[in-house]
Amino acid sequence: MSSDNLSLKIEFGGGLELLFSKQRSHNITIPAIVRKDDSTSSLPQENDVETKPADITYLIHHLRDHLLKERPELFIENKTVRPGILVLVNDTDWELEGEGDYQLKNGDEIVFISTLHGG
Amino acid sequence: MAPKLCVLCETAKAMLRRPKTGQQICRDCFFYVFETEVHNTIVEAKLFKSGDSVAIGASGGKDSTVLAYVMKTLNERYKYGLELFLLSIDEGITGYRDDSLETVKRNQQQYDMPLKILSYDELYGWTMDAIVAQVGRKNNCTFCGVFRRQALDRGAAMLGVDHIVTGHNADDIAETILMNIMRGDIARLGRCTAICTQGEDTIKRSKPFKYAYEKEIVMYAYFKKLDYFSTECIYSPDAYRGHARAFLKDLEAARPSAIIDIIHSGEAFEVKEEVKATQHVQQTCQRCGYMSSNPLCKACTLLEGLERGSAESGLTERARKKLEAEGPTPENIRTIPFFNKTPSGNPGLSIAVEIPA
Numbered sequence: 269m270s271s272d273n274l275s276l277k278i279e280f281g282g283g284l285e286l287l288f289s290k291q292r293s294h295n296i297t298i299p300a301i302v303r304k305d306d307s308t309s310s311l312p313q314e315n316d317v318e319t320k321p322a323d324i325t326y327l328i329h330h331l332r333d334h335l336l337k338e339r340p341e342l343f344i345e346n347k348t349v350r351p352g353i354l355v356l357v358n359d360t361d362w363e364l365e366g367e368g369d370y371q372l373k374n375g376d377e378i379v380f381i382s383t384l385h386g387g
Numbered sequence: 388m389a390p391k392l393c394v395l396c397e398t399a400k401a402m403l404r405r406p407k408t409g410q411q412i413c414r415d416c417f418f419y420v421f422e423t424e425v426h427n428t429i430v431e432a433k434l435f436k437s438g439d440s441v442a443i444g445a446s447g448g449k450d451s452t453v454l455a456y457v458m459k460t461l462n463e464r465y466k467y468g469l470e471l472f473l474l475s476i477d478e479g480i481t482g483y484r485d486d487s488l489e490t491v492k493r494n495q496q497q498y499d500m501p502l503k504i505l506s507y508d509e510l511y512g513w514t515m516d517a518i519v520a521q522v523g524r525k526n527n528c529t530f531c532g533v534f535r536r537q538a539l540d541r542g543a544a545m546l547g548v549d550h551i552v553t554g555h556n557a558d559d560i561a562e563t564i565l566m567n568i569m570r571g572d573i574a575r576l577g578r579c580t581a582i583c584t585q586g587e588d589t590i591k592r593s594k595p596f597k598y599a600y601e602k603e604i605v606m607y608a609y610f611k612k613l614d615y616f617s618t619e620c621i622y623s624p625d626a627y628r629g630h631a632r633a634f635l636k637d638l639e640a641a642r643p644s645a646i647i648d649i650i651h652s653g654e655a656f657e658v659k660e661e662v663k664a665t666q667h668v669q670q671t672c673q674r675c676g677y678m679s680s681n682p683l684c685k686a687c688t689l690l691e692g693l694e695r696g697s698a699e700s701g702l703t704e705r706a707r708k709k710l711e712a713e714g715p716t717p718e719n720i721r722t723i724p725f726f727n728k729t730p731s732g733n734p735g736l737s738i739a740v741e742i743p744a
């Protein structure tokens with residue numbers, strides 16, 4: 269890994285953007301290596317903290333802690349997105365990419381779309 | 388990790404997993420199977436005949452936006468011979484409906500379809516904002532549901548169409564089946580699963596997306612970059628439906644076929660004659676001519692309550708008796724213009740439970 273950070277493009281749609289400052293598109297930077305327990309507080313220096321490469325499960329926690337402005341229960345539930353929210357990784361259904369276990373790469377575009385808002 | 392290939396064409400990269408079948412397919416195959424399934428639903432249920440005029444109930448939301456796009460596509464591809472219109476109801480909700488109507492107006496341009504907007508204000512003399520100001524936020528959804536149903540029929544009559552199609556999808560229908568079961572409303576079960584319903588003097592209504600999953604509708608809109616509006620109605624929260632919806636989404640997460648399975652269960656219920664007998668015989672409203680199970684239709688009853696400053700009277704028996712005791716209906720209150728829709732087609736089923744789109 270040439271860098272310790274990953275730059276990601278995040279998109280929200282289907283009404284989910286209302287929870288994120290009413291803004292659909294966000295560019296964020298997250299650490300490439302994160303805590304295995306998905307805690308988003310910065311990594312301590314000591315070696316006894318278990319780590320993992322950043323994945324979508326971590327990203328969901330990161331978005332909740334650092335980008336979400338209101339009502340987290342409409343976004344996250346049981347360590348994943350609330351049922352009814354679709355996730356796309358570079359335009360592909362995350363169900364084909366390992367869902368929360370997908371390991372993020374620099375430059376990835378992750379889209380979250382709520383299907384729960386009225387038709 | 389090598390990209391997974393589409394199981395249908397075996398050449399392009401798979402982009403989504405179909406909830407109904409688990410198949411991993413590419414974008415183009417997805418468009419094709421989604422559209423073809425809707426086409427098959429339309430053909431099998433014999434929804435249209437050549438020359439029909441059809442209004443698409445358009446809210447600006449995802450379902451009706453995708454429905455308008457798919458109806459236009461299929462009408463051209465399979466030469467249905469339909470004349471298509473967009474029909475929108477303006478409930479008069481500032482900050483919600485005015486924004487979504489802008490989306491519908493763009494759809495009118497994008498899809499090149501005539502658009503009719505009928506407002507509650509025009510038809511009833513009351514906007515939802517004014518109704519909420521009088522009745523508060525407790526029963527406003529009752530007013531809105533009753534008024535919307537009649538407004539759609541009247542808008543369709545103004546357009547001179549034979550048929551209204553709405554964007555209700557498989558998830559909506561499964562949700563309504565669950566709600567009717569949990570309420571013990573077995574009489575409505577059969578009707579809420581019907582793909583097409585028609586009252587005696589109302590216009591035929593149908594749901595071409597009856598078997599289309601919400602996930603696929605949203606994916607379709609995303610991949611096609613369709614322009615839709617998504618905000619919850621500011622007055623809405625129908626808590627009961629919200630619980631049914633959350634429950635259904637949990638079921639779907641565990642087993643994606645749950646939605647279609649619930650629809651099949653709903654369809655398989657045979658309603659006994661004695662249950663059906665408790666439903667009222669349909670007649671015509673004395674005041675406005677709309678179909679009704681009582682001398683006065685629900686909309687006229689609610690409107691009279693609003694006009695006489697006793698909104699409750701449209702909702703409870705007790706409040707209605709109290710209002711009646713105050714005297715007869717005053718001459719000068721606003722009423723709904725008389726509905727002149729000549730019966731067309733065969734009188735079939737009566738109306739199904741309203742599913743908010």
Ligand SMILES: [Zn+2]
Pocket residue numbers: 393394395396397398399412413414415416417
């Ligand atoms: Zn393919």
Ligand SMILES: [Zn+2]
Pocket residue numbers: 672673674675676677683684685686687688723
């Ligand atoms: Zn009436």
